Amino acid sequence: MTTAPAAPAPAAVPAVADSWSYGALWRRVPRALGYLLPTFVIAITVSVALSSFVSTAVSLLIVIVGIYLLALTLLLARYTGTFEVIRLRWSGETPITEPAWPNDPSIVWWKRWLRPLANGRYWLSLLHGAIVAPIIATLSFIVVTVWLSLIAASIAVPIRVAFFDLDRWVIEGRDGGSWVIPNEWVENFAPVAVIVAIVLGVIALVTLPYVLRGLTWLHAAIARPFLGRFTNEQLEQQVSSLFTSRQAAVAAEGSALRRIERDIHDGPQQRLIRLQMDLAAAERRLAENPDEAAGLIQDARRQAQDALDELRNLSRGFAPPLLLDRGLFAALESLATRSSIPVTLETELGATANLPDEVARNAYFVASELIANAAKHSQASAITLSVTTVDGALVVAVTDDGVGGAVESVGHGLAGLRDRAAGMGGTFEISSPDGGPTTVRVALPLAGVGSASLAPADGSEPSA
Numbered sequence: 001m002t003t004a005p006a007a008p009a010p011a012a013v014p015a016v017a018d019s020w021s022y023g024a025l026w027r028r029v030p031r032a033l034g035y036l037l038p039t040f041v042i043a044i045t046v047s048v049a050l051s052s053f054v055s056t057a058v059s060l061l062i063v064i065v066g067i068y069l070l071a072l073t074l075l076l077a078r079y080t081g082t083f084e085v086i087r088l089r090w091s092g093e094t095p096i097t098e099p100a101w102p103n104d105p106s107i108v109w110w111k112r113w114l115r116p117l118a119n120g121r122y123w124l125s126l127l128h129g130a131i132v133a134p135i136i137a138t139l140s141f142i143v144v145t146v147w148l149s150l151i152a153a154s155i156a157v158p159i160r161v162a163f164f165d166l167d168r169w170v171i172e173g174r175d176g177g178s179w180v181i182p183n184e185w186v187e188n189f190a191p192v193a194v195i196v197a198i199v200l201g202v203i204a205l206v207t208l209p210y211v212l213r214g215l216t217w218l219h220a221a222i223a224r225p226f227l228g229r230f231t232n233e234q235l236e237q238q239v240s241s242l243f244t245s246r247q248a249a250v251a252a253e254g255s256a257l258r259r260i261e262r263d264i265h266d267g268p269q270q271r272l273i274r275l276q277m278d279l280a281a282a283e284r285r286l287a288e289n290p291d292e293a294a295g296l297i298q299d300a301r302r303q304a305q306d307a308l309d310e311l312r313n314l315s316r317g318f319a320p321p322l323l324l325d326r327g328l329f330a331a332l333e334s335l336a337t338r339s340s341i342p343v344t345l346e347t348e349l350g351a352t353a354n355l356p357d358e359v360a361r362n363a364y365f366v367a368s369e370l371i372a373n374a375a376k377h378s379q380a381s382a383i384t385l386s387v388t389t390v391d392g393a394l395v396v397a398v399t400d401d402g403v404g405g406a407v408e409s410v411g412h413g414l415a416g417l418r419d420r421a422a423g424m425g426g427t428f429e430i431s432s433p434d435g436g437p438t439t440v441r442v443a444l445p446l447a448g449v450g451s452a453s454l455a456p457a458d459g460s461e462p463s464a
Contacts, residue, residue: 022209023318025210025213028091029209032091032215034091035090035091036141036215039087042137043133047130050076050129050130052081053241056069057069058070065456068113071113071115071116073126074123074126075122077122078121082227082286085098085131085228096228097228097229098229099228103453104268108226125227125397128223128227136218136219140215140218145205149443151204151208154200155199156197161191213412271307275303278299281292281296323364331386332364340375341371341374341375342382342383345387345389355394355446362368362420369414370396370440374398378438380400382401383398383400384398384400388400393447394443395441396441396442396444399437400436400437401436401437402437403434404432405434406430406432414440421444424438425445426443427442428440
């Protein structure tokens, strides 16, 4: 076994915390400009297209084709709204969660075509694309143009004064005449123009990140109620996720209790029954044959020691003393040492890593089960155990070089780990192609129970 400990990873700073800091705003300027500069053209084009389709559809409502054209317009509005959501996400704004659009291929085709007419989300997308977005895009286009013009003027005016002849300024009149500005006026006005242009340009340059950030935030804030999920939809999703997590936690608890019951029944209970029988036999022979009784007592003592060892092994599967005393890293190092297959431990956790007790206990349990399953079923010659922190979650990944082709047995083995991860709001992923390698990745959130997000599995190994 080899270990590769590293210093504990620094705590990640939430993106929202520095989203308005000056340095972060400057780093976002290219993305903000990439979003704002084409927004006016895109918004006007979409608005004209949607308005034209709507007016054509309304004019054709007297015939049935107008109804389908209106439905097609609503569908187009939905996809233009999705495009806007993608652009806002790319600009760095908080992602907008799109509505759960219905998709039932079993519905008759003509009903599926007309379904957008009865869905208010499509109409909100149409309202945003045809009316709201062009107004906001025009406002942001004017502001961005003014700010960039001030910055450009702070460069152009000094160059004009320094390198071009200012002896004669002529202003052409509407009637064909012209008005020549006197030279002394030009000489007196030029320094003032340079100072004003530089001051305004510096102010515009200094405030440019805040202006761009404010405009992208305004676009996102207005688009959210039109293109995002309603609050009640989000609450329903959270309730559904929590209900799923609760069911998974109950299933994981039941599976763990059944495993404990099976292990106790097959191990210590049988040894204790044998112990009771040996002691009863020794008691009967104690007076008649002391030597035989002494042998039975010795056998009973060995049975008691074996039962005690098995109970200790069972207790290690829950929370070994090493985990409680010295932390997860030391417990995983000991676990890797005891494995019948060489285990390489790769972790960024230091010996003093401060993890929630529930997370550390479940991470140890997951690692123990994955290594045990690999040792039983994978026919591997080497196992890699990786423990890292990614996006606020502790990720435990076990990879073996075995035969692969693992399958998941409902209610046993890795299916229990899937339920355990879901109960904590984590994720479970497995990759096990024929011929290997097999990789199982379990992510456990470090702070609270989040929404369960169970990745589809390719199959997993059944436990004995």
